Amino acid sequence: MELEIKKFLFDIRESIDSIENYLGDKRDFNVYMSDKMLRRAVEREFEIIGEAMSRIEKIDSTIDISSKRQIISMRNRVIHGYDKIDNEIIWGTIVRHLPTLKTEIEGLLK
16 A cells, blocks of 8 residues: 555544544534534544545545545535535434444554
């Protein structure tokens, strides 16, 4: 695996870790919704994850990450459609897809 791809994978893992740290052990959608700074921080981390994923895709599209296209699409929506961000979709991604993504990224980094 190319060194540049490993750097992007590391960036993704770091952003996932940041999202987990921002949310803490008690993941509560109501707390998330009531804290604009928290929402913006999570959105920024998803921008980084999506951009890193897009760059990986351009270098080697054979790297197997199950939600690659959805992550890139979410990044585009967060950046270009800031006024149409659906917090429930972002929260659902955090709860349902982030753990799988973290496992896949850690596996690729080994």
